[in-house]
Amino acid sequence: MIKTDQICVINALKIGDGVEEILEKSDSRLKVHSIFEHAVNLINDNDWIITLLPEDYSAGPQAVILAQEDFAKFKSLGLGAADTLDFNELISIKNSQTIYRRSGYKPAPEDIIKAEGNNIYFESLLSQKGNKNGLLGKENIYSRYAAPILSEFATLFLQKRFDEAGEKLLGLIGLGPGLTPSGDDFVLGVFAAIYSFRMSEDIISGLKDIMVRKAKNKTNIISYNMLRQGAMGGFIEWVEDMADAVIYGDPQQIEAAFSEMLKIGSSSGSDISAGILFGMTNILALINNKEVK
Template sequence: MIHAISGDSDFIKEINNSLFTGFVHSTFNRTLNIKCFENGDLFTIACRKLDNGPNTLIVNVDNMKSTKIEVNDRVRVVKNLLFIGDKLTIAIDQVNEWEGVLPSYPSNEEILKRNVKKMKEYINLHGVGGGMKKKIITENPFEAEVSNMLEKRTYFLMNELLANRISSALPHAVSLVGLGQGLTPSGDDFLTGLFTILNMKNSSFYPYKKLICEDVLKQAKTLTNEISYMTLKKAAIGKVRESLIALLNSLLIEDDEDLILSLNKLLNIGSSSGTDIAFGIVFGMEATIRAGGKVC
């Protein structure tokens, strides 16, 4: 038996109520995903080196390979213990509950404007190329074409948002879903960052968040994989990883060291996922600032 260190409060509540059953959907070195029978959502068991996130339980192990858990292993809860087949039992009696809350958009944008500029410059220098950030030298014509498509579609999306043509912006947002390589395609990661900004209370696009996010989600399920879709589904209601929330908080204060530390943690997610999410955050912030910032 191993102990959970921390976890999403909603996930812990379901375990405490013994309402959780499912099966192992996918396994990786540092995480495994469980598909819940009750609602069809994916839930993640992650090793201790990862940050908190929606539907996620952080457990006291270095990696998941040693557990020898396989896809389709059954998952059940008995007396506040989470059983994965007969291979792993997770106790939550010592768990710290986590609930991610996004900061509100600031009434004074001056610090935010300076930090967004610094963030953009930093990811242009240190971000991973191949997705939203173009590689100087592409490996093949397909990679170059995907990069061009990402650039063009985000350009058109920005134009429509700034013109307040929300209905015209939606097809451009949808066109990003599933675009790019990897477990979570670059277009999806970008939208995760953008959705995060749309869910900041008091921002100029906050009144449109439900319209934009829900419309994209309706079409996204058939355009991308289940893992990436689940990330988008949670981001659409402002539920994102702890590292994203930490970065947003860093953007609102005048502390360069904290900003770079938070940004590096985000950039280290996946191969290029962190960079693609960061570009989505910058895009959302720039669009909000240019559109007038705070709602009166």
């Protein structure tokens, strides 16, 4: 446990809507899981992660956003992986703004034709500007491995065999490069499309249950936290903005949202976007009862 008696409490600017729940369900003593230039991951005994980020980053359900100088102050403590700290002694979330997930508050889209046109535009934008080192690329080994899985998912999804479709998605977990592997990012994008499109609970529940129960043993704990939240409708703001832009926006909003997505990791933003595109395409096929080409 690090000594905190000489450290002033840092006031968080924003927190994701899952942070208080994580702290309420466990002791406030957390271990340092990993430290990066722009992120510090803290983990509790139940493998829930709270991520500290500076203020120019997008907030997700498990994020605590600090002012730039406060984030630098926290990192100056000289913490190392596996060090233990008392979160409540170091950081106050009392007056922070809570960022709530939008999945339960969006209207179901009414203009399906507009969404279809936006989806075509989004596909073209991804093809032109996306990072193709992950699943967005058509010729790399990861995409070739994923192709039959995605084809089977599309068939099962159109047949409304949603539990079986969810099992297929598990085949992508842990696939590809990155701290959050490309396959995990892609699956997150599929969930973002499903939640943003306000799909019915019978579609969501089977996919969600499978992901929460089975993904943990197929990927690293940081990525699993991302997937577990995504399966429950929790995403960073940039991902929600991207999915919303395709469904409800216009080309300018799609381009603006995608420019933010490209800031996520090396290829993660592109892989999540590819998952959103794939999810949207299959949802539109289900609505129109047409086979995905």
